[in-house]
Amino acid sequence: MQPIREQPRGFNLFLLPGIKQLIRWKYSRFLFQLPLLILSIFVIIDGFTGRQIAPRNVATASVWLHYRGFVVIALALFGNAFCSACPLMLTRGLSNWLKKLLPRQFTWPKALKNKYFVTFFLLAYFFTYEYFDLWASPWLTAWLAIGYFSTALVIDTLFPSGTYCRYVCPLGNFNFLYSSASPSQITAVDHDVCRSCADKPCLQGRYSAQTKPTKLPLQTNGPQETAFIPLTEIKNNNGNGFFPGCETDLFVPTIQSNMDCTFCFNCVRACPYDNVALSIRPPFWEWLKNPWARRGRLPVMIMGVLLTVYGLMNAIAMIPPYYSYAQFVADSLHTDSELLVLSLFFLGFAVIGLSLSTIFAVLADLAGGKGFKPKIAFMRWGYVTVALGFGFWTAHYLFHFLTGALSIFPIFEHFFAYRGFNIDPNWRMSQFVPSKWLFPLTAGISTLYAFLASFVAIKISLRDFKDRGVLAMWPMLIYILIFAVFGVWILAQPMEMRGTIFQPSF
Numbered sequence: 001m002q003p004i005r006e007q008p009r010g011f012n013l014f015l016l017p018g019i020k021q022l023i024r025w026k027y028s029r030f031l032f033q034l035p036l037l038i039l040s041i042f043v044i045i046d047g048f049t050g051r052q053i054a055p056r057n058v059a060t061a062s063v064w065l066h067y068r069g070f071v072v073i074a075l076a077l078f079g080n081a082f083c084s085a086c087p088l089m090l091t092r093g094l095s096n097w098l099k100k101l102l103p104r105q106f107t108w109p110k111a112l113k114n115k116y117f118v119t120f121f122l123l124a125y126f127f128t129y130e131y132f133d134l135w136a137s138p139w140l141t142a143w144l145a146i147g148y149f150s151t152a153l154v155i156d157t158l159f160p161s162g163t164y165c166r167y168v169c170p171l172g173n174f175n176f177l178y179s180s181a182s183p184s185q186i187t188a189v190d191h192d193v194c195r196s197c198a199d200k201p202c203l204q205g206r207y208s209a210q211t212k213p214t215k216l217p218l219q220t221n222g223p224q225e226t227a228f229i230p231l232t233e234i235k236n237n238n239g240n241g242f243f244p245g246c247e248t249d250l251f252v253p254t255i256q257s258n259m260d261c262t263f264c265f266n267c268v269r270a271c272p273y274d275n276v277a278l279s280i281r282p283p284f285w286e287w288l289k290n291p292w293a294r295r296g297r298l299p300v301m302i303m304g305v306l307l308t309v310y311g312l313m314n315a316i317a318m319i320p321p322y323y324s325y326a327q328f329v330a331d332s333l334h335t336d337s338e339l340l341v342l343s344l345f346f347l348g349f350a351v352i353g354l355s356l357s358t359i360f361a362v363l364a365d366l367a368g369g370k371g372f373k374p375k376i377a378f379m380r381w382g383y384v385t386v387a388l389g390f391g392f393w394t395a396h397y398l399f400h401f402l403t404g405a406l407s408i409f410p411i412f413e414h415f416f417a418y419r420g421f422n423i424d425p426n427w428r429m430s431q432f433v434p435s436k437w438l439f440p441l442t443a444g445i446s447t448l449y450a451f452l453a454s455f456v457a458i459k460i461s462l463r464d465f466k467d468r469g470v471l472a473m474w475p476m477l478i479y480i481l482i483f484a485v486f487g488v489w490i491l492a493q494p495m496e497m498r499g500t501i502f503q504p505s506f
C-alpha cells in the first residue's frame with residue numbers, strides 16, 4: 001500500500017443530515033448531473049436553432065457567463081462541484097457498451113500520461129476562444145458542446161474510464177488545478193481501518209451480493225476481477241451489485257490534493273466500511289503540503305503557472321490598452337493577420353510568465369541559501385503563482401457574472417418566446433450588483449488572494465529555510481506585489497462586456 005499521509009481533519013461534511021445517505025445512494029451522481037444535462041440540451045438547441053445574438057441566446061450566455069461564474073464561486077466556497085455534476089460522464093453507459101464491441105482495450109500512451117497534453121489543449125482552447133470569438137457565437141458554442149460530448153465518448157470508449165477526465169478534458173483540469181484553493185477534500189475517516197482493508201475497494205471497486213457470482217466485473221483500474229465483499233460485511237449497506245472505485249486512480253487514505261478528484265464520490269459508495277469523509281480544510285492547506293511533488297510533478301506546476309498567465313491574458317484581451325498594443329505590433333510587423341499577432345501574444349505571455357515565476361523562485365532560493373536549482377525552486381514556489389492565478393480568474397469571472405447573472409431569466413423566457421410562447425422577456429433583469437460595486441468587489445477578491453499567496457510564501461520560507469526564511473520570502477513578496485498591482489490595474493480598465501446586452505447601468 002502507498003504510504004498513508006497526513007490529511008485534513010476538519011468537520012466531515014458527510015455528517016450533515018441526509019448527506020451521507022444521499023451520496024452513498026447508487027444513483028446520486030446521475031441526480032447531480034441531471035440539471036447540467038438539461039442545460040446542455042438547451043445550449044445545443046438554442047445554439048443551433050435560436051437567434052444568433054450572443055447575450056440573448058442560452059448557449060453563449062449560460063456557457064460563457066453563468067457557468068464560469070458558478071464554477072469559480074463553487075471552487076472558492078466548496079470544491080469541484082462542476083466535475084461532480086458533469087453531464088459529459090453520462091456518455092459512460094454508451095462507452096461501456098461500445099467497449100464490448102472492441103477487439104481489445106487500448107492503453108493511454110505513456111508519453112501522454114501527464115499534464116503536458118491537456119495543458120496544450122487548454123492553451124488551444126483559450127486561443128480558439130479569442131481567435132474565433134466563441135463568446136459571441138451561439139452556433140460555435142453549440143458545436144463546442146457537441147465536441148466535448150463526442151470526445152468524452154470516443155476517449156472513454158477506446159481507453160480506460162477516467163482517461164478523458166484526467167488527461168484530456170480542459171474544463172476538468174481547470175477545476176482540478178483550482179480546487180487546490182477549495183476548502184474541502186476527500187479523506188479517510190480512520191487510517192487504521194484502511195491499513196487493515198485488504199481489497200482497497202475505494203480504488204478498485206467492489207461487487208457485493210448475498211452470494212458470490214461465478215464471474216465478477218473487472219477492477220476499475222486494472223484487468224483483474226474486482227473483490228467480492230458479501231453484504232454482511234458492509235457497514236451501512238448501500239445496495240447490491242458493482243460499485244466502481246476511483247477512475248482517476250486516487251487512493252483515499254493517501255490523498256493530499258484535489259488534483260484529479262472529480263468529486264464523483266465513487267470511493268464513498270465503494271468503501272465497504274463507510275470510511276470516506278469530505279473534510280473541511282483551510283483554503284491554503286494543499287499549497288503548503290507540496291502534494292504535486294508526488295502526483296503530477298513538473299507538468300502540473302507548469303500547467304498551474306501557465307493558467308495564471310492566461311488568466312491575465314484572457315482579461316487583458318478585453319481592455320483598450322491591449323487593442324492599441326496589438327495594433328502597434330501588427331503595424332511594426334506590417335501584417336494584418338490576427339492569427340499571427342494573437343499567436344505572438346500567447347507565446348510572449350507564456351515565455352514571460354514562466355520566466356518571471358522561475359526567476360523570482362530562484363532568487364528566493366538563493367536568498368535562503370539553497371543554491372541555483374531552477375526546477376526545484378519552480379516546484380517549491382509555484383503554488384504562490386497558482387494562488388495568485390485563482391484570485392485573478394475568480395475576480396475576472398465574477399466581474400462578468402455580476403454584470404449579467406440575472407439575465408438567465410429573460411434569456412430562458414426568450415428561448416420560449418422565440419418558439420411561439422406568449423412570454424415577454426424582461427431584458428432589464430441583468431446586473432446583479434450596482435456598477436459602482438464591481439471594481440471594489442473584483443479588486444478586493446484579487447487582493448485577498450494576493451494576501452493568501454503572501455501567507456503561503458511566508459509559510460514555505462519558514463518551512464524550508466528555517467532561520468534564513470526571513471530572507472527567502474522577500475523575492476516572492478515582491479513578485480506577489482508586482483502581480484497584485486498589475487492585476488488591479490487590469491481590473492480598473494474599462495472591460496469589454498462579453499455576454500451581456502447592456503453596459504453597467506446602475
Ligand code: SF4
Pocket residue numbers: 188193194195197200201202203252253270271272273274275276
Ligand atoms: S475502501 Fe475504505 S477502508 Fe478500504 S482503503 Fe479505501 S477508504 Fe480505506
Ligand code: SF4
Pocket residue numbers: 186245246247248249250251252260261262263264265266267268
Ligand atoms: S472516487 Fe476518486 S475522483 Fe471520485 S471522489 Fe473519490 S477520490 Fe475523488
